[in-house]
Amino acid sequence: xxxxxxxxxxxxxxxxxxxxxxxxxxxxxxxxxxxxxxxxxxxxxxxxxxxxxxxxxxxxxxxxxxxxxxxxxxxxxxxxxxxxxxxxxxxxxxxxxxxxxxxxxxxxxxxxxxxxxxxxxxxxxxxxxxxxxxxxxxxxxxxxxxxxxxxxxxxxxxxxxxxxxxxxxxxxxxxxxxxxxxxxxxxxxxxxxxxxxxxxxxxxxxxxxxxxxxxxxxxxxxxxxxxxxxxxxxxxxxxxxxxxxxxxxxxxxxxxxxxxxxxxxxxxxxxxxxxxxxxxxxxxxxxxxxxxxxxxxxxxxxxxxxxxxxxxxxxxxxxxxxxxxxxxxxxxxxxxxxxxxxxxxxxxxxxxxxxxxxxxxxxxxxxxxxxxxxxxxxxxxxxxxxxxxxxxxxxxxxxxxxxxxxxxxxxxxxxxxxxxxx
Amino acid sequence: xxxxxxxxxxxxxxxxxxxxxxxxxxxxxxxxxxxxxxxxxxxxxxxxxxxxxxxxxxxxxxxxxxxxxxxxxxxxxxxxxxxxxxxxxxxxxxxxxxxxxxxxxxxxxxxxxxxxxxxxxxxxxxxxxxxxxxxxxxxxxxxxxxxxxxxxxxxxxxxxxxxxxxxxxxxxxxxxxxxxxxxxxxxxxxxxxxxxxxxxxxxxxxxxxxxxxxxxxxxxxxxxxxxxxxxxxxxxxxxxxxxxxxxxxxxxxxxxxxxxxxxxxxxxxxxxxxxxxxxxxxxxxxxxxxxxxxxxxxxxxxxxxxxxxxxxxxxxxxxxxxxxxxxxxxxxxxxxxxxxxxxxxxxxxxxxxxxxxxxxxxxxxxxxxxxxxxxxxxxxxxxxxxxxxxxxxxxxxxxxxxxxxxxxxxxxxxxxxxxxxxxxxxxxxxxxxxxxxx
Numbered sequence: 001x002x003x004x005x006x007x008x009x010x011x012x013x014x015x016x017x018x019x020x021x022x023x024x025x026x027x028x029x030x031x032x033x034x035x036x037x038x039x040x041x042x043x044x045x046x047x048x049x050x051x052x053x054x055x056x057x058x059x060x061x062x063x064x065x066x067x068x069x070x071x072x073x074x075x076x077x078x079x080x081x082x083x084x085x086x087x088x089x090x091x092x093x094x095x096x097x098x099x100x101x102x103x104x105x106x107x108x109x110x111x112x113x114x115x116x117x118x119x120x121x122x123x124x125x126x127x128x129x130x131x132x133x134x135x136x137x138x139x140x141x142x143x144x145x146x147x148x149x150x151x152x153x154x155x156x157x158x159x160x161x162x163x164x165x166x167x168x169x170x171x172x173x174x175x176x177x178x179x180x181x182x183x184x185x186x187x188x189x190x191x192x193x194x195x196x197x198x199x200x201x202x203x204x205x206x207x208x209x210x211x212x213x214x215x216x217x218x219x220x221x222x223x224x225x226x227x228x229x230x231x232x233x234x235x236x237x238x239x240x241x242x243x244x245x246x247x248x249x250x251x252x253x254x255x256x257x258x259x260x261x262x263x264x265x266x267x268x269x270x271x272x273x274x275x276x277x278x279x280x281x282x283x284x285x286x287x288x289x290x291x292x293x294x295x296x297x298x299x300x301x302x303x304x305x306x307x308x309x310x311x312x313x314x315x316x317x318x319x320x321x322x323x324x325x326x327x328x329x330x331x332x333x334x335x336x337x338x339x340x341x342x343x344x345x346x347x348x349x350x351x352x353x354x355x356x357x358x359x360x361x362x363x364x365x366x367x368x369x370x371x372x373x374x375x376x377x378x379x380x381x382x383x384x385x386x387x388x389x390x391x392x393x394x395x396x397x398x399x400x401x402x403x404x405x406x407x408x409x410x411x412x413x414x415x416x417x418x419x420x421x422x
Numbered sequence: 423x424x425x426x427x428x429x430x431x432x433x434x435x436x437x438x439x440x441x442x443x444x445x446x447x448x449x450x451x452x453x454x455x456x457x458x459x460x461x462x463x464x465x466x467x468x469x470x471x472x473x474x475x476x477x478x479x480x481x482x483x484x485x486x487x488x489x490x491x492x493x494x495x496x497x498x499x500x501x502x503x504x505x506x507x508x509x510x511x512x513x514x515x516x517x518x519x520x521x522x523x524x525x526x527x528x529x530x531x532x533x534x535x536x537x538x539x540x541x542x543x544x545x546x547x548x549x550x551x552x553x554x555x556x557x558x559x560x561x562x563x564x565x566x567x568x569x570x571x572x573x574x575x576x577x578x579x580x581x582x583x584x585x586x587x588x589x590x591x592x593x594x595x596x597x598x599x600x601x602x603x604x605x606x607x608x609x610x611x612x613x614x615x616x617x618x619x620x621x622x623x624x625x626x627x628x629x630x631x632x633x634x635x636x637x638x639x640x641x642x643x644x645x646x647x648x649x650x651x652x653x654x655x656x657x658x659x660x661x662x663x664x665x666x667x668x669x670x671x672x673x674x675x676x677x678x679x680x681x682x683x684x685x686x687x688x689x690x691x692x693x694x695x696x697x698x699x700x701x702x703x704x705x706x707x708x709x710x711x712x713x714x715x716x717x718x719x720x721x722x723x724x725x726x727x728x729x730x731x732x733x734x735x736x737x738x739x740x741x742x743x744x745x746x747x748x749x750x751x752x753x754x755x756x757x758x759x760x761x762x763x764x765x766x767x768x769x770x771x772x773x774x775x776x777x778x779x780x781x782x783x784x785x786x787x788x789x790x791x792x793x794x795x796x797x798x799x800x801x802x803x804x805x806x807x808x809x810x811x812x813x814x815x816x817x818x819x820x821x822x823x824x825x826x827x828x829x830x831x832x833x834x835x836x837x838x839x840x841x842x843x844x845x846x847x848x849x850x851x852x853x854x855x856x857x858x859x860x
Contacts, residue, residue: 124501126498126500130585137581234552294569295502295571296500296504319569338569339570340553340570
């Protein structure tokens with residue numbers, strides 16, 4: 001395990017912001033984008049909404065960006081009227097969604113659907129349920145998942161464009177809906193990078209100082225990943241049998257099978273972590289593993305576990321699904337393990353500790369350059385607004401549907417910009 | 423349905439966990455209820471309920487239970503368009519890899535590569551052992567065809583299902599895996615690798631009948647291991663193979679069988695006996711009596727020869743009152759290759775009309791082999807002069823053993839000569855078959 005002095009952080013969700021403040025943030029720019037997400041959370045919301053707004057607010061010129069959700073349903077008309085572009089992220093269809101999209105269309109405004117998983121096409125429901133190890137013998141399971149996926153798909157079909165986390169998913173969107181899909185990958189936000197930079201520097205300064213134990217980290221320990229973890233379980237058990245220094249660190253929960261149950265005293269479980277403290281935890285392990293079943297559903301997943309680990313100087317071994325195979329050059333900035341190569345790859349890292357820091361360095365540089373929040377503005381801005389240039393301030397009469405007189409507020413009418421950094 | 427009937431229904435259909443969950447959670451509102459204000463349809467007595475309420479089993483269930491491996495494979499479709507080859511076999515664990523299963527892995531790998539398809543290995547009995555798969559390829563000089571997917575679609579697991587899409591094709595490896603796949607997949611997507619006259623596994627009866635029916639199908643393609651087997655099948659009523667089948671001769675790359683090397687010069691000579699008492703066609707007991715006589719009659723000198731039994735469930739025996747054969751457990755592919763490269767003489771009996779693998783393995787590795795004639799198999803000199811085929815009666819086998827022992831002793835004196843005509847390249851051996859299937 002790496003020796004890292006970075007202490008745990010007192011964490012508070014940075015998105016607990018009242019509506020008026022969020023609405024002012026939207027109205028603070030000449031070009032405005034309103035994100036809709038059902039209710040903020042630390043996974044999809046953070047990557048697909050919070051991080052995007054952070055980039056646009058911090059680096060964009062004259063851009064007002066903010067987020068809204070189901071709790072703001074009574075304010076959504078105002079939001080649509082004030083915005084130029086609406087981005088609906090992975091939201092299930094309901095009466096408010098339809099009303100919001102209908103209103104935006106009536107005002108000639110673009111509505112974009114954003115999604116990070118193959119969760120909009122019910123044709124894949126069976127595969128998804130199997131992959132996620134759901135109880136498909138219960139009728140309620142089918143009702144729930146068909147309802148959930150079908151509603152997301154219905155929202156997608158109402159939108160004008162779509163954004164996906166990778167090109168594989170973008171193709172699936174276009175196949176399903178005919179909606180043109182662009183790609184904005186997931187990336188690291190300011191808070192993640194701040195803590196990661198400190199940790200990485202510390203590791204470099206200490207020359208990657210470690211204890212004698214070797215920790216393999218699995219940071220997706222939920223029952224829905226049972227089949228994914230099974231891809232590596234037997235190989236990992238063999239490695240642990242061969243090398244007493246190897247320990248497994250799991251965030252979440254795992255059912256120990258395939259021989260791993262014999263090593264329960266060398267397996268550490270940690271509760272789910274917030275995204276800042278997770279960086280610290282990832283920095284401690286020598287090997288971050290991302291085993292995945294390789295099918296149409298999992299190939300839509302993003303490569304986030306690679307760049308999160310790389311940011312803190314930890315090497316990743318991943319199944320070569322589309323995104324990881326695109327991000328990782330085997331042996332250069334991490335490792336790709338086909339179904340039979342896990343044991344070999346784990347040994348390769350363990351036996352090649354003298355090369356660890358140089359591979360970790362390449363991965364770090366790659367992750368910061370490719371996935372740092374400060375390098376994402378151009379792509380986001382072009383996809384949302386079609387241009388990187390801010391228009392001159394103007395008052396525009398939108399349509400009769402617009403509330404408050406159907407007038408989009410000019411720059412001068414706006415409340416003071418929200419100074420809080422998102 | 424009264425309360426007790428409801429409890430009974432839940433217990434039968436959802437199990438005890440479902441019943442407890444139902445009691446704790448109460449009834450989830452169904453769309454029917456939301457739309458109409460009425461509860462959805464009351465579960466009727468059917469399926470298990472019917473079964474449980476009668477002492478007599480249904481004929482359908484009885485037949486299904488008798489042939490579980492041949493029941494239609496449970497599949498579901500996904501809207502993918504990827505090209506994928508599915509190798510369907512009982513097991514790829516270490517003990518199953520020799521001979522037929524190894525060949526199936528090699529053919530599937532080459533075929534998937536040729537088609538640019540992904541490879542998925544579907545095992546129906548034992549959970550797949552990825553390492554064994556990799557070792558077969560490594561020992562035969564083949565590269566892994568990308569990220570191979572391994573699925574355990576356990577015959578005994580009523581919930582197991584396989585996702586399939588339009589681009590899926592299937593390579594089956596036995597009449598029962600073929601029957602199972604054909605129960606769920608159109609015939610034009612199924613190819614059957616046939617490495618034995620599988621009808622000979624059974625006495626004349628239901629199993630034989632079902633096996634014969636699958637082999638008589640003329641809407642699937644067959645790949646036959648060896649020309650001898652192909653000719654035998656055509657000569658025994660399967661004339662459609664002239665149009666639906668292609669044969670190949672197996673290969674024995676040096677990586678797998680090792681270089682023929684000098685052996686037994688300073689140490690005891692090694693005699694390998696293919697000992698499988700539970701595989702009747704291997705004539706275990708005939709082989710045993712021949713070896714016993716060979717020791718008694720001085721053909722096998724205990725001072726010069728060590729006898730090694732290779733197989734499963736081998737009883738401990740003493741030959742001619744003096745030699746206690748060493749019994750080797752299941753080996754990995756690599757261990758097997760290393761072992762046979764040290765063998766001087768093999769005794770591999772096989773009541774089949776094709777050579778079978780052990781005689782070819784051993785000859786390719788430089789040993790001399792005694793095997794038996796059967797049907798069209800009257801000589802194996804098309805493969806190697808090192809393999810001697812004799813009649814199956816004891817005197818003929820004893821004469822044969824005497825001859826191969828003399829050949830082995832002679833070679834020890836004059837050095838190794840690699841005189842086999844056995845193919846060393848799977849690429850060459852399977853080229854026609856791969857093109858045919860492609």
